[in-house]
Structure formats: C-alpha cells, structure tokens
Amino acid sequence: MLYSSLGYYALLLGFVSSLPIFFFSIKNFKDKQILDYKIITFSFIQLFLVFISFLGLIFSFIYSDFSNETVFNNSHTTKPLFYKIVGTWGNHEGSLLLWLLVLTLFIFIFLIKSRELLKKYRILTVLFQQIIIIGFFIFLIKSSNPFNYLFPVPKEGMGLNPILQDPALAIHPPILYLGYVGSSIIFSSVLAATTLNYISKTWAVHIKNWVLASWIFLTLGILLGSIWAYYELGWGGFWFWDPVENVSLMPWLALTTLLHCILVLEKRSSLSSWVIILSITTFTLSMCGTFLVRSGILNSVHTFANDPERGLYILTFLFILIFISLFIFFAFHKLEKDKSFSFSIISKETSLLINNWFMMYFLSVVLVGTIYPIFLDVLSSEQISVGPPFYHKLIAPFLIPFLIFMAIGPQLKWIKSEIIGKFYLVVIFIISMLISFLIIKKLNVNLLINTVLIGSALYLFLVNIRDFFSKKFKNTSQNLSHFGFSLLILSILFNNIFSSEIITNLKVGEKFDNNKFQIIFNDLKKFEEKNYISFKGYFSIKENDLEDKLQPELRIYNQPNIITSEADIKTTFFNDKFITMNTVKDEEYFNIRYQVKPFMLWIWVSVLLISAGGILSFFTRRIE
Amino acid sequence: MYGQKVKLRFFFIVLIFLSLILSTYLVLKSLEENVVYFKSPSDVKELGELENKKIRIGGMVKKNSIDISSNEINFIITDFKNEINVTYSGVVPNLFSEGKGVVAEGFLKDRSFFKASKILAKHDENYMPPEVKEAIGEK
Numbered sequence: 001m002l003y004s005s006l007g008y009y010a011l012l013l014g015f016v017s018s019l020p021i022f023f024f025s026i027k028n029f030k031d032k033q034i035l036d037y038k039i040i041t042f043s044f045i046q047l048f049l050v051f052i053s054f055l056g057l058i059f060s061f062i063y064s065d066f067s068n069e070t071v072f073n074n075s076h077t078t079k080p081l082f083y084k085i086v087g088t089w090g091n092h093e094g095s096l097l098l099w100l101l102v103l104t105l106f107i108f109i110f111l112i113k114s115r116e117l118l119k120k121y122r123i124l125t126v127l128f129q130q131i132i133i134i135g136f137f138i139f140l141i142k143s144s145n146p147f148n149y150l151f152p153v154p155k156e157g158m159g160l161n162p163i164l165q166d167p168a169l170a171i172h173p174p175i176l177y178l179g180y181v182g183s184s185i186i187f188s189s190v191l192a193a194t195t196l197n198y199i200s201k202t203w204a205v206h207i208k209n210w211v212l213a214s215w216i217f218l219t220l221g222i223l224l225g226s227i228w229a230y231y232e233l234g235w236g237g238f239w240f241w242d243p244v245e246n247v248s249l250m251p252w253l254a255l256t257t258l259l260h261c262i263l264v265l266e267k268r269s270s271l272s273s274w275v276i277i278l279s280i281t282t283f284t285l286s287m288c289g290t291f292l293v294r295s296g297i298l299n300s301v302h303t304f305a306n307d308p309e310r311g312l313y314i315l316t317f318l319f320i321l322i323f324i325s326l327f328i329f330f331a332f333h334k335l336e337k338d339k340s341f342s343f344s345i346i347s348k349e350t351s352l353l354i355n356n357w358f359m360m361y362f363l364s365v366v367l368v369g370t371i372y373p374i375f376l377d378v379l380s381s382e383q384i385s386v387g388p389p390f391y392h393k394l395i396a397p398f399l400i401p402f403l404i405f406m407a408i409g410p411q412l413k414w415i416k417s418e419i420i421g422k423f424y425l426v427v428i429f430i431i432s433m434l435i436s437f438l439i440i441k442k443l444n445v446n447l448l449i450n451t452v453l454i455g456s457a458l459y460l461f462l463v464n465i466r467d468f469f470s471k472k473f474k475n476t477s478q479n480l481s482h483f484g485f486s487l488l489i490l491s492i493l494f495n496n497i498f499s500s501e502i503i504t505n506l507k508v509g510e511k512f513d514n515n516k517f518q519i520i521f522n523d524l525k526k527f528e529e530k531n532y533i534s535f536k537g538y539f540s541i542k543e544n545d546l547e548d549k550l551q552p553e554l555r556i557y558n559q560p561n562i563i564t565s566e567a568d569i570k571t572t573f574f575n576d577k578f579i580t581m582n583t584v585k586d587e588e589y590f591n592i593r594y595q596v597k598p599f600m601l602w603i604w605v606s607v608l609l610i611s612a613g614g615i616l617s618f619f620t621r622r623i624e
Numbered sequence: 625m626y627g628q629k630v631k632l633r634f635f636f637i638v639l640i641f642l643s644l645i646l647s648t649y650l651v652l653k654s655l656e657e658n659v660v661y662f663k664s665p666s667d668v669k670e671l672g673e674l675e676n677k678k679i680r681i682g683g684m685v686k687k688n689s690i691d692i693s694s695n696e697i698n699f700i701i702t703d704f705k706n707e708i709n710v711t712y713s714g715v716v717p718n719l720f721s722e723g724k725g726v727v728a729e730g731f732l733k734d735r736s737f738f739k740a741s742k743i744l745a746k747h748d749e750n751y752m753p754p755e756v757k758e759a760i761g762e763k
C-alpha cells in the first residue's frame with residue numbers, strides 16, 4: 001500500500017519534471033554559451049523519481065502487496081523471493097516502467113558524457129529524448145499504470161507464469177531493453193545532429209560508443225532469450241522464426257548495419273544518409289518490437305493476455321515519431337558534396353556498401369515474413385502463418401556472397417585498394433571450398449548449396465584465423481566479431497545437417513530400441529517443492545557402449561495451475577543430448593522427445609564471441 | 625558524351641533497380657509457396673477440392689477423444705459444429721488436453737481425417753490462440 005502509492009506519486013512527479021527540462025532547454029538554446037546546469041539537475045531529479053517509482057513497485061512485489069493490481073496479477077506469496085523481484089519486469093506494466101527508467105538513465109548519462117560537444121546539439125538531443133520520455137509517461141499513467149489500486153484487497157495473487165520463473169528470463173528483458181532503449185539516444189541524437197547539420201567525424205566518434213553499447217546489449221539480450229527458449233520451452237532448437245524473435249532480430253540487423261556505417265562516417269566522413277536512415281529505422285523497429293509484443297497482434301509463444309488499446313497508443317506514438325524524423329531528414333539533411341564520397345570499386349567502402357544492401361535485404365525478408373500475416377488478416381481475414389522454410393530459402397543463398405564479402409572487405413584499404421598481394425585470398429578460398437566439398441560428399445544432403453554455404457563460412461573462418469596471426473593487422477575487435485560470426489554460421493549449418501530426433505510414447509519400465517541406440521524409462525519419482533510438484537523421469541540412453549543418464553522433469557505449479565516440462569540436457573564439446581517428457585491425459589504413457597543436437601554449445605559461444613568483439617572495441621576506445 | 629562518373633552512377637542505379645525487382649520477386653514467390661493457411665473444421669467441410677498443401681486446423685480438443693498408444697496420438701478437433709479426426713506422432717505441448725484450444729499443422733487426408741506433423745504450443749492457461757477464438761466463434 002505505502003510503497004505502491006509512493007511509486008505512483010513519484011511517477012506523477014517524474015512526469016511533471018519534464019516541464020522544467022523543456023522550459024530551461026528552450027530558454028538555454030538561444031541565450032547562453034554554456035549548457036545551463038539546471039537541465040542536468042532536473043534530468044537527474046527525473047531519473048531519481050522514476051527510480052523511486054520503480055523501487056516502489058519492486059517493494060510492492062517483495063511484500064506481496066495485493067492491493068496493487070500488477071502485483072495481484074503477477075505474483076503469489078509462495079513464490080521464491082528472487083522471482084518476486086524479477087517478476088517486477090516480467091509483466092507489461094513493470095517492463096514499461098523499466099523502459100522509462102532506462103530512458104531517463106540514458107539521457108542523464110548522455111548529458112554527463114557529452115561535455116565537449118556543441119551546446120545546441122546537446123540541448124536538442126535532450127528535447128527529442130524528452131518527447132519520447134513524455135510519450136512513455138502518458139502511456140504508463142493513462143493505459144498501463146503499474147500502481148492501480150484494488151479494493152477489496154485480495155488475499156492471494158494470481159502468480160507468475162511458471163515458464164517465466166527462470167534465471168535466464170530474469171535478466172533477459174532488462175538486457176534487451178538496454179539495447180532497445182540505447183537506440184533511442186541514437187535516434188534523438190541523430191535528429192538533433194541533422195537539424196544542426198552537425199553530422200561529422202567528431203559526432204561519429206561520440207555516438208559510436210552509444211551504438212556499440214546498444215549493439216552489445218541487444219546481442220546478449222537476444223542470446224539469453226534464445227537460450228531460454230532452447231531449454232525452457234523444450235523445443236530443442238536455437239531459433240524458431242517466431243514473430244517475437246523476429247521482432248528482436250530486426251533492430252539487431254539495422255543496428256549492426258548502422259555500426260558499420262558509423263565506422264565509415266568516422267574514418268571517411270561519408271555515408272551520412274545511411275547513418276541517419278538506419279538510426280531512425282533501428283529505433284522505429286525497437287518501438288515496433290514493443291508494440292507488436294504487447295498489443296497481442298502477433299500470434300506467438302510470447303502472447304500472454306493483452307490489450308489492443310495499448311497497441312493503438314504505441315502505434316499512434318510511433319507514427320508521430322516517424323513523421324517528425326522523416327520531416328527532419330528531408331528538410332534539414334544536406335548531402336555531402338565533398339571529395340570523400342568518391343571511392344573506387346575495389347575498396348573497403350564498396351564491400352561495406354554491398355553488405356549493407358544484403359543486410360537490408362535480410363531485414364526486409366524478416367519484416368515481410370513477420371507482418372505479412374497481419375496484413376492479410378486485416379485485408380481479407382484469411383489467417384496464415386509463415387514457416388521457417390520461407391526464411392531459410394530466402395536467406396541461405398544470399399549468405400554466400402555476404403560471407404565472402406565479409407571475408408574480403410576488411411582485407412581491402414579505404415578509397416582504393418590494389419589487387420596485388422591479395423593472392424592468399426584466392427588460395428584460402430580454394431582450400432575452404434575443397435574442405436567443404438570433402439565433408440559434404442560423404443553425407444546424404446544436397447551437395448551444391450551445402451558445399452558452397454559451408455565453403456564460404458569456412459572461408460570467412462580461415463581468413464579471420466589468418467588475421468589473428470598476421471602482425472600488421474590491428475583491428476582485433478572486428479577480427480573477433482567476424483570470427484565469431486563465421487563460427488556461428490558453421491555451427492548452425494552443422495547443427496542443421498547432423499541433428500537427429502526421436503519421438504515416442506513410453507510407460508515406466510518400457511524401452512525404445514532402434515538398433516542404433518536404446519532409450520530406457522527406468523523410474524518416475526515425485527518431489528514436493530515450494531510452489532510446485534515435480535515428477536522426475538529417470539532415463540538411460542545406451543549408444544554402443546556408452547550410457548547417459550538423463551532426468552527430465554514435469555512440474556505442476558500450484559499458482560497458476562500450469563504444467564511445464566523441464567528439459568534435461570547433457571552438454572558436451574561436440575553435441576547436446578536433449579530430452580523432454582510430457583503427460584497426455586493422465587495416462588500411463590509419457591510423450592518422450594529425445595534429440596541429439598551437434599555444436600549447440602558453439603552456437604552460444606560464437607554469439608558471445610561476436611559481442612566480445614563489440615565489448616573489446618568499446619573499451620579500446622576508452623583507453624585511447 | 626557523358627563522363628565516367630555519370631556512367632558509373634547510372635550503372636549503379638540500374639543494378640540497384642534490378643536487384644530490387646529480383647528480390648521482390650523472390651520474396652513474393654516463396655511467400656506463396658510457404659504460407660500455411662488456417663482453417664476451422666467447418667471450413668474444411670466446405671472446401672471445394674482437397675489440395676495437397678500444408679494447413680493448420682484449430683478448435684477445441686473434444687472431450688474423451690484422446691487416444692494414445694506407443695507411437696501415435698489420436699484425437700478429435702471440434703468447433704462445436706463440425707469435427708475432424710487427427711492422427712499425430714510427435715511431441716505434444718504442456719497445455720494439450722481435452723476441452724482446451726489446440727492448433728494442429730499438417731495435411732488433410734480427406735474431409736474428416738487429418739494427419740498432423742506439429743501441435744502448436746501455447747504457454748498460458750488463460751490464453752487462447754486468436755484463430756481458435758474465432759473458429760469457435762459465438763460459442
């Protein structure tokens with residue numbers, strides 16, 4: 001009760017504190033030479049108030065204050081303390097409050113970290129960011145208030161969806177949001193810089209840190225979500241082209257392209273139009289992500305109960321932002337007419353540009369696959385879904401040139417590069433195609449496409465390994481990320497080719513045998529835990545002379561009353577053994593799914609490597 | 625007549641234009657091949673001719689209709705007007721049970737017999753797939 005009202009009033013005051021920020025910013029824009037310190041003070045006050053409000057919600061959760069509607073809907077007294085706390089952002093209202101907190105935090109950090117930059121630019125960025133912040137304040141207070149009061153006060157809450165009661169999912173939303181919201185600073189700053197015609201090398205150096213930071217968080221956020229889906233949803237894969245996954249992949253694609261364009265802007269002062277458009281796109285896609293996930297428009301595993309009115313609000317807000325940004329782009333942006341824009345066909349710029357276009361192509365494929373069903377539903381009320389083959393078919397062939405350009409690009413110089421001395425690139429190319437041919441030849445899969453795909457991934461892999469050891473090479477972070485990417489593609493391809501799966505129904509004591517290996521259902525035991533009952537199955541998998549013991553679990557949660565399957569996974573260097581079980585209609589038969597997934601570990605490791613490159617780059621700049 | 629730069633720029637524009645057309649064509653074509661339509665049991669009854677295309681069928685799992693053996697699960701999907709028999713061998717989601725909403729993906733054998741290759745998981749007790757809600761309609 002106390003914490004809840006504290007949180008509510010702090011939220012209202014935080015909203016009101018936007019007024020002095022606006023007032024002082026506009027006043028300060030014309031008159032003085034230095035930035036008025038009051039802007040920073042009020043930004044801090046706003047951050048502090050939102051933080052208090054967020055704390056208020058956390059404490060309402062900790063003390064299970066069911067007079068708060070959000071707590072009532074998403075918590076329960078028997079829930080472990082850890083999940084009471086993380087449950088704060090496991091729901092719509094709480095997660096939006098978290099968005100707001102990060103928004104105010106980032107603009108404050110921005111103000112502190114941008115001292116050496118143009119005053120007008122800083123003020124304009126604050127103003128644009130405040131527009132977004134106000135939009136979120138209104139949205140929170142009007143249509144998704146986390147502090148709604150319930151009377152009479154319920155004795156017990158509804159509980160948190162058990163599949164969300166998981167450590168990976170506890171930190172997945174905050175990390176992902178840091179990435180999403182980081183793109184809001186890029187957005188505001190790009191608009192400010194465009195208005196003032198301030199898009200320059202100095203600006204690029206400064207904004208690059210923001211791009212890098214958001215990119216790292218977004219990458220890690222997607223990774224965590226993917227790992228969670230792998231073991232908790234029990235689907236036994238790393239990516240399902242589920243609309244909600246796509247919605248986080250799209251800003252990632254835009255942001256990755258933006259990161260590369262910022263590099264060009266920093267080194268060569270060109271591609272400024274790319275930078276502006278991509279910054280706007282990234283933020284729009286991040287907002288779209290929130291909109292699509294929260295509005296219930298998407299039919300996906302993530303769609304829990306939700307409300308169309310909220311979606312409409314976000315959509316309107318989004319259109320206003322897009323309108324403003326396009327207006328600014330066309331009204332203020334002047335194309336650079338200097339010499340730096342021209343470069344030869346064989347140069348770093350060219351290969352970067354080509355891959356930018358490929359990235360835009362991948363982005364459009366994902367976009368079409370995700371929103372086409374929505375359009376069709378609205379236009380003809382025909383309901384469809386777009387399956388993984390759509391994405392595989394459209395993306396896989398274009399990965400080949402993409403990987404090759406990714407390998408060659410970094411080997412070239414800016415502006416104009418000589419072909420002489422690049423003979424090793426051809427040699428490595430031939431070697432990788434040969435190796436890939438020898439591997440694929442023995443297997444029973446489509447020869448041509450697989451050979452070329454694996455060959456080009458291997459090419460990128462080998463070229464990067466060579467770079468690690470070549471002394472004149474300096475860009476270790478880029479090297480690391482590209483190496484990680486090649487490893488990712490290789491692991492995905494091998495994972496795809498070598499995965500095997502067995503689905504069967506077994507009773508306790510029964511055995512599945514297919515000559516290659518046996519699955520034996522030894523025993524079933526019951527355990528009582530704090531907020532669920534667990535049935536543990538004891539399985540042995542015998543393959544040749546090897547025996548693995550696996551114990552998948554079925555959990556029956558008491559509040560809400562939901563059954564979940566907990567997969568048991570045995571991870572080794574080369575493969576994952578993955579087993580899940582499920583009941584059907586309380587019968588003696590259990591539905592068993594056993595999978596062997598090669599190189600799963602390497603998929604996660606390679607994504608970590610990709611982000612490690614980003615982290616390295618972020619900190620090397622700091623030291624310089 | 626024109627300078628090297630103009631020619632190059634013209635070449636670039638043509639290239640971009642061509643690749644735009646190509647990619648639009650590719651996207652549309654594979655969209656056509658890979659979309660899965662959603663039908664209710666009543667829609668299936670009204671189908672003119674049976675195509676050998678993957679579809680989704682949604683509705684409720686009929687009470688007392690689940691029959692399980694060591695390699696198959698049989699059940700009936702109903703929208704309270706018409707029903708369809710489903711055979712499935714594979715993983716069932718946690719929330720698959722009688723009287724609950726379900727979406728099955730697979731191929732029609734005839735108008736009342738469906739071979740499913742996937743049963744879709746929905747992970748919320750209170751949540752019903754929008755298609756199912758619509759298929760059941762007034763009920």
